[in-house]
Amino acid sequence: MQSILLIEDDAKLAGLLAAYLVRNGFQVQIVTDFRHVLDEFVQIGPDLVLMDVNLPQFDGYYWCRQIRSHSICPILFISARDSGMDQVMALEHGADDYITKPFQYEVVLAKVRSHLRRAYGMYAAVQPEMKVKNGSLLLYPERYVLEYGGRSVELTQKESVLVEALMAKTGRVVSRERLLELMWEDQHFIDDNTLNVYITRVRRKLKDLGAEEILETVRGAGYRLLDLESASQGDRQ
Incomplete structure (x- = not known):
């Protein structure tokens, strides 16, 4: 049974959403101490995080950055903030998706x-590790790791989806x-700047x-x- 950490300061909404997810086969832990969100994350080790932006003490963007320093698990924001800039900020800070209230x-369940x-994938543990290669640039899409030099x-x-594409x-x-199309199932709700944000982030990591x-x-x-394989062959000639 996969586990979800729910970080939402509206206790009623958190309870209703958690109950719905539990009915659909998930373990859900609700954060109530918003001073030690990262400590709870590390202790629980969830498979996925659902998090509001507006939180006491520090906002969701802050906690997203903290969690990202420890894990690459999926982080989905749920927020009443519906501007494109809020969505861009969430993605900039390491989130994987943004659901508006x-x-x-x-929709949340899907x-x-x-x-x-x-x-994770149902058969990730028994399949040989996937590797995508372009010259000496290697992507391990199951571990979200990119190697070069x-x-x-x-x-x-x-x-990882962007680099693999x-x-x-x-x-x-x-x-x-x-x-x-490859990165989001429903493009209708994706701000045009969102892809720019991911391209910038990938450039930063390539740097x-x-x-x-x-x-x-x-x-x-x-x-x-660029085709690094062809480039390296050209250098050898």
């Missing part, structure tokens, strides 16, 4: 199941529309690996990852 419980399925960085789930079409342009130049923006078309 008021919401239908069925998103929870979707993110858990993508993050002897260094490695951790990715969020959606960052670009690597699958190495040397070719991948349109913004296609990337949005940490010393490979920021391999991701190119093709104006009016989309994005392209």
Whole structure:
């Protein structure tokens, strides 16, 4: 049974949502001490986090950053703030999705199941580890790890989907529309800046690996990852 940590200061809403998730087969722990959210997260080790933005002491963005320093588990925001900038901020701070209030419980359940399925998968433990390769750039999509030049960085789930989509079409342009389609099931609710946020985050991590130049923006078309295999063969000739 997979576990969810629910960080919501509206006790009534938290109770109703937790009861609904429990009825649908999840273990749910509700945070009540908003001074020690990270401590509870570390102690419980949940598979997924549902978190409000407006919280006592520190806001959800702060706690999202703290959790990200310990884990790459899916983090879904649930918030009454419905502006595009709030969604962008949530993603910038490491969240994987953003659900606006008021919401239908069925939508929350569907998103929870979707993110858990993508993050862990039913057969992840018995399948050989997947590896996507572009020259010496290696992506391990099941662990959300990107390696290059002897260094490695951790990715969020959606960052991993983005990098994998670009690597699958190495040397070719991948349109913004296609990337949005792969990263989100329902594009209708995704702000146009959201993809920009993820591209910026991926560039930052490529820079940490010393490979920021391999991701190119093709104006009016989309994005392209350079073919490192062809480049290295050219160098040897």
